[in-house]
Amino acid sequence: MHASNSELWTGYWQSGRIDTGMGAPTDNGKDGFSAFWQMLVGELPDDARIIDLGTGNGAVPRHLNRAAKCLGKTISIIGIDAASIDPTRTLGMDADGLAGVTFIGDTDLTKTGFGDGSFQGATSQFAIEHAEAGKAVPELLRILDSGAPFQLLLLHASSPLVLSFVRQIGEIDTLMADDGLVPAMRHVLEEPSTRATDALEKAGRMHMERYGENLSPIAEEIFAAVAILINSADVPLPVRRQAASRMDMRLKDEQARLHQLARAAMDENAAHDLRDLFQTAGAASLALERMYDEDERAVLGWALTGQCAP
Known part of the structure; x- marks a missing residue:
């Protein structure tokens, strides 16, 4: 009997992994990820509430908390995932950097359960492309406050x-x-x-x-x-x-x-299709570009950014 998609990821995250790949976590600030997430925190007002979609064991919240500390800002983060997650318990001593983050597992990205305009920012790293885009995109825009920015890092089909x-x-x-x-x-x-x-x-x-x-x-x-x-x-x-x-x-x-x-990794056509879907759903200030590591040698993924329409 094969495990369901959520069960596959539940087992993976409960094994103590921090990021999507099997290697060491990209959490040292030297790979381009930190600067990308810091850019979002820099746009947000103090005490902003951020939702991280497909959070896993909190790779993105770690970056967001680090960025907020560097910028002298106070933020609150809710991380949701379709898998059954409990990063604080799973990671133990390795959960450093997740202080103040609320994690909610067993949550469908197309039906989050949050009210309209609940968040002032949104993030996702290699996660939203697994959801049913036709439902996940309008759901994300629904729970964002007017003018709230979002930053999504998507799997690039030819990335290392x-x-x-x-x-x-x-x-x-x-x-x-x-x-x-x-x-x-x-x-x-x-x-x-x-x-x-x-x-x-x-x-x-x-x-x-x-x-x-x-x-x-x-x-x-x-x-x-x-x-x-x-x-x-x-x-x-x-x-x-x-x-x-x-x-x-x-x-x-x-x-x-x-x-x-x-299968979820996106070539250029698929990435543009997702951007167009956001545009049709009413998102503003959309931008799609390849994201590279700090040496600008390796593609890390597609960076899709925008705002909930004011």
């Missing part, structure tokens, strides 16, 4: 981030192939033998030869888990088999999540 998703999908395919590491591990646990162990070692060696230093975080997790499962002789075999089944499902869920991200 999206290309990394595609590469990770391919690597998971390799791990789960008939001659891959995961089936070989299951064989060792189900029918232990020298031949099965040799096949497992061969699968691991071939994977490392193919990916080497470019091993993805999910593959690193799988290699570590395989080593534990195979070498934990003191753990009953049925328990190890159950753990292997959970690992198999974890891989399938991650593969489905990455496919979802890759």
Whole structure:
């Protein structure tokens, strides 16, 4: 049984991830993200109320709080997500930077439940493109105050981030192939033998030869888990088999999540279509442009900005 979209993301966020990708969080202020979100905070009045759509574990609220502190402003943030989220509890000590943020999970971006004109600003990072645009766009404009700015960072189809998703999908395919590491591990646990162990070692060696230093975080997790499962002789075999089944499902869920991200990524036509939808819905001062890292070498995404009509 496959997990639903919200369940995929619930599992991902509850594992302690901070951003959409599997790598280290882009939270160091050196990647272009901080300047982008600071620009929004600079436009807002003191005590502005901001909504972050598809907030996950609060990557954007971290940036917003940091920007407000730098600019000497007071803001309040509500982060909503379709997944079941609780960043403060999930991240523990790593929740620093989320003080004063209210998180609300299990919330459809097309039916937020907030009143008209509830917010003076809105943000979204790699999230709104997953929602049904024809409903999410008017809903966003409805809950924004007159003249309130919004800044949306959208997945760019040819960005390094999206290309990394595609590469990770391919690597998971390799791990789960008939001659891959995961089936070989299951064989060792189900029918232990020298031949099965040799096949497992061969699968691991071939994977490392193919990916080497470019091993993805999910593959690193799988290699570590395989080593534990195979070498934990003191753990009953049925328990190890159950753990292997959970690992198999974890891989399938991650593969489905990455496919979802890759499908949501926008080429130029799709990005302009979304901008046009905002225009039709009554948004003002719209701008769409590619957003680059600080070295202006890599595309981070599409930056779509505008205002709720005055």
